[in-house]
Amino acid sequence: MKRNSLINRIIRARWAYLFIAPAVLHFLVFNVYPIVSTVYLSFMRFNLQGNTFVGLQNYQIAMSDPIFWKSMANTALYAMVVVPVGIGIALFLSTLIFPLRASAQNFYKGAFYLPGIVSAVVVSMIWLWMFDSTHGLLNYLLSTVGLGPVTWLGESRTALPSLMFMAVAGGGGSAIILYLAAMGGIPPTLYEAARLDGASRWAEFRRITLPLLKPTTLYLAVMGTIGSFQVFTSIYMMTRGGPNYSTSTIVFSIYQTAFEFLKLGRASAMALILAVIIITISAIQFKWLGQEVEY
Amino acid sequence: MGRGDTETRRGGRISPFTILAYVILTLWAVWALLPLFWMISTSFKEVRAAIKIPPEWIPADPTLINYERLFARAPAFRWFANSAIVAVAHTLSMLLFCSMAGYAFAKKEFPGKTAIFWTLLSTMMIPGMVLLVPLFLLVSKMGLMNNYGGLILPGLVGAFGVFLMKQFIGTLPNELLDAARIDGASEFGVYSRVILPLSKPALAVLGIFSFMGAWNDFLWPLLITQSKDMRTLAVGLATLQQESMTDFGLLMAGSTFAAVPMIIIFFAFQKHFLKGLTIGALKG
Numbered sequence: 362m363k364r365n366s367l368i369n370r371i372i373r374a375r376w377a378y379l380f381i382a383p384a385v386l387h388f389l390v391f392n393v394y395p396i397v398s399t400v401y402l403s404f405m406r407f408n409l410q411g412n413t414f415v416g417l418q419n420y421q422i423a424m425s426d427p428i429f430w431k432s433m434a435n436t437a438l439y440a441m442v443v444v445p446v447g448i449g450i451a452l453f454l455s456t457l458i459f460p461l462r463a464s465a466q467n468f469y470k471g472a473f474y475l476p477g478i479v480s481a482v483v484v485s486m487i488w489l490w491m492f493d494s495t496h497g498l499l500n501y502l503l504s505t506v507g508l509g510p511v512t513w514l515g516e517s518r519t520a521l522p523s524l525m526f527m528a529v530a531g532g533g534g535s536a537i538i539l540y541l542a543a544m545g546g547i548p549p550t551l552y553e554a555a556r557l558d559g560a561s562r563w564a565e566f567r568r569i570t571l572p573l574l575k576p577t578t579l580y581l582a583v584m585g586t587i588g589s590f591q592v593f594t595s596i597y598m599m600t601r602g603g604p605n606y607s608t609s610t611i612v613f614s615i616y617q618t619a620f621e622f623l624k625l626g627r628a629s630a631m632a633l634i635l636a637v638i639i640i641t642i643s644a645i646q647f648k649w650l651g652q653e654v655e656y
Numbered sequence: 657m658g659r660g661d662t663e664t665r666r667g668g669r670i671s672p673f674t675i676l677a678y679v680i681l682t683l684w685a686v687w688a689l690l691p692l693f694w695m696i697s698t699s700f701k702e703v704r705a706a707i708k709i710p711p712e713w714i715p716a717d718p719t720l721i722n723y724e725r726l727f728a729r730a731p732a733f734r735w736f737a738n739s740a741i742v743a744v745a746h747t748l749s750m751l752l753f754c755s756m757a758g759y760a761f762a763k764k765e766f767p768g769k770t771a772i773f774w775t776l777l778s779t780m781m782i783p784g785m786v787l788l789v790p791l792f793l794l795v796s797k798m799g800l801m802n803n804y805g806g807l808i809l810p811g812l813v814g815a816f817g818v819f820l821m822k823q824f825i826g827t828l829p830n831e832l833l834d835a836a837r838i839d840g841a842s843e844f845g846v847y848s849r850v851i852l853p854l855s856k857p858a859l860a861v862l863g864i865f866s867f868m869g870a871w872n873d874f875l876w877p878l879l880i881t882q883s884k885d886m887r888t889l890a891v892g893l894a895t896l897q898q899e900s901m902t903d904f905g906l907l908m909a910g911s912t913f914a915a916v917p918m919i920i921i922f923f924a925f926q927k928h929f930l931k932g933l934t935i936g937a938l939k940g
Contacts (some may be wrong), residue, residue, distance in 0.1 A: 370766070370767050371766070371767055371850065372769070374764060374765065374766030376760075376764070376843040377760040377764035377765075377766040377769075378760075378766060380756045380757060380760035380764070380847070381756070381757045381758055381760045381761065382874075383752075383753040383756065383757070383813065384753050384754065384757035384776070384813045384818055385757070385776075386754070386773065387753070387812055387813040388776055388779070388813065388815070388886050389810070390794075391787075391791065391840070392779045392782075392787065392812045394790065394794070395787035395788075395789075395790035395791050396782065396786060396787065396788070396790075396793065397789035398789075398793075399787070399789060399790055399796075427749075436929060437806055445907065454681065454684060456681075457680060457681055458677075458681060460674070460677070461674070461677065461678075462829060467719060467930075469681050469685060469928055470930055471930070472685040472688065473685065474694070474922075474930065475686055475688075475689065475919070475922060476688050476689065476691065476692060476930065477870075478868060478918045478921075478922050478929070479692065479915045479918060479919075479920070480871065480872035480874065480890050480914060480918070481872065481874060481891070481914050482872075482890040482893050482894055482909040483690070483695070483914050484873055484912070486893065486897055486908070486911045487692070487693075487694065487695045487908070488691065488908050488919060489689045489897075489907075490694070490695075490698065490904045490907070490908065491691060493902075493904070495707075496706075496707040496904075497691075498694055498708065501709055501710060502713060503734075512908075529685065530688070531691065532690065533688070534688075538930055541705075551900075567789040578705075580658055587781070587783070590783070591783050592782065593874075593875055594874045594875070596793060596859075597874075597894070598894060598897065605778075609888060612785050615788075616875070617786050619788070619789050619792075620792075620879060625793075627790050628789055629789050629790075631785045632783070632785045632788070632789070633786065635785060635786070635807070635839075636783055636785075636786045639781070639783055640781060643781065649731065
């Protein structure tokens, strides 16, 4: 009886299944299968004779590799600086833009967003040129105020900070647009009430704006962390992880392990460790920033 | 809607606070746009002018020599065509398949709907790196290495697109769909003649972001293209950079050639770009 009615419901909904079929099929082949396959590969040694089961060996080798830990530390440091500083700058600029008239708002939104539409390859090439230690624009600009020259990407000490600097300097456009949209959603009556109570601008910002922007901040923190943990193109283009592994990130290290050293099993294990880290951090951020976001 | 617009709230006089805001914002805008400006400026300088210190902000003696060298040395137009083919294919297929799935998830009831939708969505959290090795093996097993099939197939549908379309189509009134059905429209007719025309704002956003994603994609085309003439523009530029490390005039010409189409698209669809972000992010 019950089974019959389920079949009936499925038959009646056949159009719905037809509509989702292409997306679901694509998803099965190009998402579900690779995820399952990565788990399988992470327990295998891959060679010309075929795959041999090696248990947790790939995980053990990855975890005992100092370069893996170095890459992990670099990635964590990169995310811990780039995400909060990026969000801070975007929030600051948004509060400056928000009170302006509409035409000025649109101008600045466009100006800040434009650099973000250019591909990471192009951005990396431009910054390689700007970072150039003898002919680069940045050292020239520093020299006009009596500073530098800085070696930028040429030295272990400065290479990773240079990449962080570049990430923070270029971006921010989409975060600003999201913040402005969220600010537009805050009821003006809240500010009017605060002003009647004689609240300062700073108090308005701390007590009204900041708490009500929390969902946006959460979204930016989660997406920013996910993005920062997967930074690849700038590393590949600009430093290849060097000098002396000072800019090797986890994704770059996975790429090298898989496609330069051809250790597919170990690379799969590393990718899964990365996935677990990203999902854990996202969950913590949800828990930490996600409280009391309803209003 | 909902703009701050309190700039002149104190009796029409612009406050010092506002002037300070304009100064800071303008300085930041100059700084943010400086790399793009410098890219274009360098691309029109011959070698000695490019490395001159102090630099010429605007080339004193503009030249097309870098572009001539670019097209002589590398099949840049072929790369451009490859990028365009991949980006157009991804865009069209995303528009079709994501809107179809979004329609079913938003407006239809069927067993398994919630489970399927959330499984689809949860993969958005999985880093792309997890998929990369098996995808690479799969595509090479399918014989799709170094051809358009391999470049295009994995990106035909995206969970984000399905989510975006579901969110948008969910806001369309059911009465319109019912009216079309009463008028004798088929299921496909409802989709093509009611849903699609009404979804134009969301389709514009999805189209723009799909195109941009495909045009700028790097790691996947890097892995699966081997011959010079199958490279996309992004991968082609990367190889050009490895061959001519410090020839920045040439590299900036290539960069400009790759960036200009996106910049044109940005100015043509600026409104959709800026709106699109908020449709995707906040209506969750």
